[in-house]
Amino acid sequence: MGAFLTKLLVAGGVMGVLDAIWLSVVANKFYKANIGPLLLEKPNMVAAVVFYVIYVVGVVVFAIAPATDWKHAALLGALFGFVAYATYDLTNLATLKGFPLKVVIVDMIWGTVLTAVVASVAYWLVNRAW
Numbered sequence: 001m002g003a004f005l006t007k008l009l010v011a012g013g014v015m016g017v018l019d020a021i022w023l024s025v026v027a028n029k030f031y032k033a034n035i036g037p038l039l040l041e042k043p044n045m046v047a048a049v050v051f052y053v054i055y056v057v058g059v060v061v062f063a064i065a066p067a068t069d070w071k072h073a074a075l076l077g078a079l080f081g082f083v084a085y086a087t088y089d090l091t092n093l094a095t096l097k098g099f100p101l102k103v104v105i106v107d108m109i110w111g112t113v114l115t116a117v118v119a120s121v122a123y124w125l126v127n128r129a130w
Contacts, residue, residue: 003126007064011122012056018114019052027110034103038096055084056118063119064126073123074116081115082108 031039062080067073088111089104 004060007060007122007126008056010125011059011064011118012052014121015052015056015114015118018117022110022114030106031103034100058084059115059119063115064123067119067123070120070124074120077119078112078116082112085111
């Protein structure tokens, strides 16, 4: 298996587990309470899968691949997550009537932390001595 594909699969697995926990346990009530009318009853899973594939490719290309150690991967991941989630959340704040600032702040923090953890853990798992 190629190095890129290995990084992609490991990062995708780590992100899938962490984001599933976040969305199902922690954030579900928060998002429903704050943007409930905007939410679908059931997520569009095709769009969700396409997002995750594109996002994890970005994490690998911009954070894991250029990193020199797990701390560097965490820093690059945090930056990538911050920029990506800021793009989404600040665009929503700028264009959607009543989009709450509280959601913007929480979501940007989550994206920054999530991506830092995904990048650093995936870097460590892929590069550790077996």
